[in-house]
Amino acid sequence: MVGIEELNEKDLKEASNFVDSLFPSVYEEEPGSLDLSASLFPELYEEYLQKTEIRNLKYWVAKSAGIIVGIIGLYNYNTDKDCEIWIGWFAVKSEFRKKGIGEKLFRFAVEKAREQGKSILNVYTSNDPEEASGVEFYEDHGFRLIGKEPWTKGMKESDEKLDKLFYQQKI
Numbered sequence: 001m002v003g004i005e006e007l008n009e010k011d012l013k014e015a016s017n018f019v020d021s022l023f024p025s026v027y028e029e030e031p032g033s034l035d036l037s038a039s040l041f042p043e044l045y046e047e048y049l050q051k052t053e054i055r056n057l058k059y060w061v062a063k064s065a066g067i068i069v070g071i072i073g074l075y076n077y078n079t080d081k082d083c084e085i086w087i088g089w090f091a092v093k094s095e096f097r098k099k100g101i102g103e104k105l106f107r108f109a110v111e112k113a114r115e116q117g118k119s120i121l122n123v124y125t126s127n128d129p130e131e132a133s134g135v136e137f138y139e140d141h142g143f144r145l146i147g148k149e150p151w152t153k154g155m156k157e158s159d160e161k162l163d164k165l166f167y168q169q170k171i
């Protein structure tokens with residue numbers, strides 16, 4: 001049985017290791033797990049939040065038998081319209097995929113976004129083969145590709161042809 005809980009301080013290390021193992025710091029200079037820490041301790045991460053122009057970070061974890069098996073977040077950029085919100089790091093542990101946990105986390109986040117009065121859901125991913133399952137998930141769950149930009153930050157030479165992909169849907 002998989003339950004969804006708000007991320008708390010006790011689970012921060014386990015959740016951070018999970019995020020950093022799946023999303024090496026290729027998008028930005030910092031590890032993705034900084035977002036998790038910043039969601040719990042915004043006052044300690046004020047500089048990071050200012051630099052990234054991020055606010056209202058919130059994360060939830062899916063747990064099975066007390067172990068974190070998935071994660072999803074919601075956040076805003078300072079430049080967002082009032083109706084918009086973004087999905088943060090979203091993943092399910094590989095051995096737990098294709099059992100509906102991603103769908104459960106996604107529906108949960110959509111509900112939370114609606115509760116905040118949001119009607120436009122954004123997410124970015126990439127065309128890195130590691131994230132092909134994410135692209136497939138988004139395309140199967142009502143998102144449409146609205147933008148693409150060359151992926152330049154923290155790239156390895158071998159990654160040169162990758163793009164950052166921006167998806168959006170009305171909720």
Ligand SMILES: CC(C)(COP(=O)(O)OP(=O)(O)OC[C@H]1O[C@@H](n2cnc3c(N)ncnc32)[C@H](O)[C@@H]1OP(=O)(O)O)[C@@H](O)C(=O)NCCC(=O)NCCS
Pocket residue numbers: 022089090091092093096097098099100101102103104124125130131132133134135136137140
């Ligand atoms: C994207 C991701 C979170 C989806 O998680 P998930 O738990 O596998 O998602 P679900 O199980 O709800 O759905 C995945 C597929 O399994 C299928 N499925 C769900 N329950 C199933 C079951 N009991 N038996 C067989 N198939 C099932 C779904 O229909 C879906 O099929 P599709 O790929 O043809 O659409 C996961 O693949 C992942 O972590 N990917 C790597 C990280 C990533 O790319 N994240 C997103 C980019 S930021």
